Amino acid sequence: MGEPRMAVNLAGLKLSNPLLPASGTYGYGKEYLPFCGPEVWGAVVTKGVSLERWPGNPPPRIYETPAGMLNAIGLQNPGVQHFMEEALPFLRQYQTPVIVNIVGKTIEEYAAVAEILSERSEVKAFELNISCPNVKEGGIAFGTCPESAAAVTKAVRQVTNLPLIVKLSPNVTDIVAIARSVEAAGADGLSLINTLLGMAIDVKKRQPVLANTMGGLSGPAIKPVALRMVWQVAQAVQIPIIGMGGITSTQAALEFIMAGATAVAIGTGLFKDPRLPTKIIAGIKGFLVEEGFQDINEIRGITWR
Amino acid sequence: MVQTEAVMLENQLLAPGYHLIRVAAPAIARAAQPGQFLQVRRSLLTEDPLLSRPISIYRVDQARGEVSLIFRIVGRGTELLAQATVGDTLGLLGPAGTAFAKGETAQRVALIAGGIGMPPLYFFAHRLKEAAPQKDLTLFYGAAGATDLLELTAWQALQVPVYTATMDGSKGAQGLVTDLFMTEHQGGRQPFDYLVACGPEPMLKAVADLGKSLGIPGQVSLEAHMACGVGACLGCVCQTKQGYQRVCVEGPVFNLGEVTF
Ligand SMILES: Cc1cc2nc3c(=O)[nH]c(=O)nc-3n(C[C@H](O)[C@H](O)[C@H](O)COP(=O)(O)OP(=O)(O)OC[C@H]3O[C@@H](n4cnc5c(N)ncnc54)[C@H](O)[C@@H]3O)c2cc1C
Ligand SMILES: Cc1cc2nc3c(=O)[nH]c(=O)nc-3n(C[C@H](O)[C@H](O)[C@H](O)COP(=O)(O)O)c2cc1C
Ligand code: FES
Numbered sequence: 382m383g384e385p386r387m388a389v390n391l392a393g394l395k396l397s398n399p400l401l402p403a404s405g406t407y408g409y410g411k412e413y414l415p416f417c418g419p420e421v422w423g424a425v426v427t428k429g430v431s432l433e434r435w436p437g438n439p440p441p442r443i444y445e446t447p448a449g450m451l452n453a454i455g456l457q458n459p460g461v462q463h464f465m466e467e468a469l470p471f472l473r474q475y476q477t478p479v480i481v482n483i484v485g486k487t488i489e490e491y492a493a494v495a496e497i498l499s500e501r502s503e504v505k506a507f508e509l510n511i512s513c514p515n516v517k518e519g520g521i522a523f524g525t526c527p528e529s530a531a532a533v534t535k536a537v538r539q540v541t542n543l544p545l546i547v548k549l550s551p552n553v554t555d556i557v558a559i560a561r562s563v564e565a566a567g568a569d570g571l572s573l574i575n576t577l578l579g580m581a582i583d584v585k586k587r588q589p590v591l592a593n594t595m596g597g598l599s600g601p602a603i604k605p606v607a608l609r610m611v612w613q614v615a616q617a618v619q620i621p622i623i624g625m626g627g628i629t630s631t632q633a634a635l636e637f638i639m640a641g642a643t644a645v646a647i648g649t650g651l652f653k654d655p656r657l658p659t660k661i662i663a664g665i666k667g668f669l670v671e672e673g674f675q676d677i678n679e680i681r682g683i684t685w686r
Numbered sequence: 687m688v689q690t691e692a693v694m695l696e697n698q699l700l701a702p703g704y705h706l707i708r709v710a711a712p713a714i715a716r717a718a719q720p721g722q723f724l725q726v727r728r729s730l731l732t733e734d735p736l737l738s739r740p741i742s743i744y745r746v747d748q749a750r751g752e753v754s755l756i757f758r759i760v761g762r763g764t765e766l767l768a769q770a771t772v773g774d775t776l777g778l779l780g781p782a783g784t785a786f787a788k789g790e791t792a793q794r795v796a797l798i799a800g801g802i803g804m805p806p807l808y809f810f811a812h813r814l815k816e817a818a819p820q821k822d823l824t825l826f827y828g829a830a831g832a833t834d835l836l837e838l839t840a841w842q843a844l845q846v847p848v849y850t851a852t853m854d855g856s857k858g859a860q861g862l863v864t865d866l867f868m869t870e871h872q873g874g875r876q877p878f879d880y881l882v883a884c885g886p887e888p889m890l891k892a893v894a895d896l897g898k899s900l901g902i903p904g905q906v907s908l909e910a911h912m913a914c915g916v917g918a919c920l921g922c923v924c925q926t927k928q929g930y931q932r933v934c935v936e937g938p939v940f941n942l943g944e945v946t947f
Binding site: 405406407408412413415416436437439440441442443444445447448449450452454457600601629649651652653654655656 | 687688689727730733734735736737738777779910911912913914915916917918919920921922923924925929930935
């Protein structure tokens with residue numbers, strides 16, 4: 382028996398392996414070059430890109446919590462023009478497909494960024510962030526009700542033929558309803574989950590730790606919640622899912638795939654160990670061989686299929 | 687920048703709550719520049735604490751491939767580090783961040799340390815002594831009390847004069863180290879023409895204000911909570927004249943006057 386097959390098909394994109402960096406934790410790919418360059422991943426998911434430059438939130442922006450962290454970065458990014466001039470030429474050097482994460486304050490902004498970037502051959506798909514808890518307008522506001530989530534999806538669908546992945550918020554009462562609504566509006570895939578809204582208080586200063594008061598919780602602490610959501614949504618929709626939330630081991634990655642995810646993303650885990658993707662890819666291969674599988678696609682959703 | 691698991695060669699209790707650890711890390715020892723830091727973790731297995739802790743490089747021994755750090759126990763991460771024993775491995779990522787500039791034309795360099803801000807200044811002084819022996823270095827070292835003033839004999843061996851200040855007056859002048867610096871700057875034989883500071887933010891702000899009012903250039907090393915330590919997460923930014931800058935990449939060393947305190 383040879384090497385197990387690791388390639389997956391994600392909304393029409395052929396990925397050499399199912400591991401992706403979670404948006405916002407890998408920059409545009411340059412910073413992690415010494416440890417896990419773009420060549421390691423099945424696809425690169427970029428930091429969120431908006432139409433104009435966003436300055437981000439004032440510091441402190443991050444705070445560690447038990448087995449997790451809060452962040453309120455506020456989607457700091459240099460805007461789509463700068464992204465095309467700086468990030469795309471760098472990413473073009475690699476074979477790895479590029480998925481651009483898009484953010485906006487209005488539906489028109491999401492569509493405008495998608496339209497501009499659809500012209501660029503390096504861009505292979507979009508991930509719409511309608512679920513960021515850290516910006517006052519836009520972001521999560523679109524992701525918390527089925528109608529507005531569908532409206533953003535539809536608007537972007539009209540301006541691009543590239544695969545469209547919509548990233549969902551866990552800060553909702555019924556994530557399945559939102560997933561179905563986004564699927565009906567033309568999404569080709571789903572990412573879940575984004576961070577869980579949380580906070581921490583500095584008792585000596587008697588004020589919230591984060592300058593933004595609230596932030597998004599990520600890391601191992603949220604894994605059971607994320608896994609449950611992937612499990613529920615995977616059984617309710619036909620489109621593929623990128624599962625994420627607290628993956629720091631082969632075991633965790635396998636759990637998401639067995640819950641029904643086609644690909645998995647690593648965010649906070651990279652901060653702990655920047656060689657994690659390489660280790661997990663090797664770990665999954667080892668598991669498949671040991672358990673007698675030839676192809677990773679055999680285990681997707683195996684717990685409920 | 688490298689990621690490595692380094693064997694701990696020494697874990698010395700310097701004073702109550704302060705440890706010096708020495709590790710075998712040849713690649714880091716080769717590359718390290720004064721002012722740079724390492725992202726340190728007790729183990730790759732632990733998920734709580736999850737993130738690595740930024741700690742400045744205190745000393746390197748390139749011939750032996752060793753690096754030393756000094757830290758103060760303030761919470762769980764440093765507490766766990768303090769419990770590590772010789773032969774244990776630590777997770778290290780680095781060297782990260784910017785280094786202190788030598789201050790090309792400067793002749794009289796004032797090093798201003800507040801508490802646990804001392805270690806990177808020692809590394810800097812050590813290198814400066816080798817690279818520019820004609821420069822005249824002085825350390826102004828402030829801390830809470832006498833037992834918080836560390837490694838004074840190492841500074842003595844380096845032949846750098848040390849002026850100490852403690853808040854409780856248990857050693858040296860009583861009060862702020864920046865006041866001590868001012869007294870010496872104005873009453874000493876010759877004024878300083880370059881300031882290099884590392885310590886708590888209020889002290890750095892005072893140094894920045896002094897630099898501005900006295901018209902002396904220099905650099906400060908900042909602290910910020912960090913996640914990635916490599917510039918990817920944008921979690922560690924500070925406010926500067928150029929907008930938000932990452933303390934882990936554009937810093938921790940910034941030019942005096944650049945940071946908006
Ligand atoms: C560039 C740089 C160099 C540093 N060099 C040294 C050094 O040489 N010696 C030393 O003793 N300390 C140094 N520090 C401070 C050191 O990083 C913190 O004391 C340490 O992270 C505390 O971790 P903890 O788990 O013990 O404390 P906790 O308070 O339990 O930590 C909770 C969280 O807050 C973060 N945190 C808490 N205090 C600080 C702080 N002052 N700066 C940054 N993050 C903090 C921790 O990393 C962790 O994510 C440096 C910090 C920076 C940014
Ligand atoms: C520092 C940080 C920045 C993030 N920035 C973004 C972002 O720009 N866009 C986005 O869609 N998600 C962002 N996220 C969310 C992650 O992509 C991911 O959904 C979440 O962190 C859960 O995965 P994890 O536990 O593996 O980190 C960010 C997360 C972190 C920790
Ligand atoms: S710690 Fe991530 S950018 Fe500085």
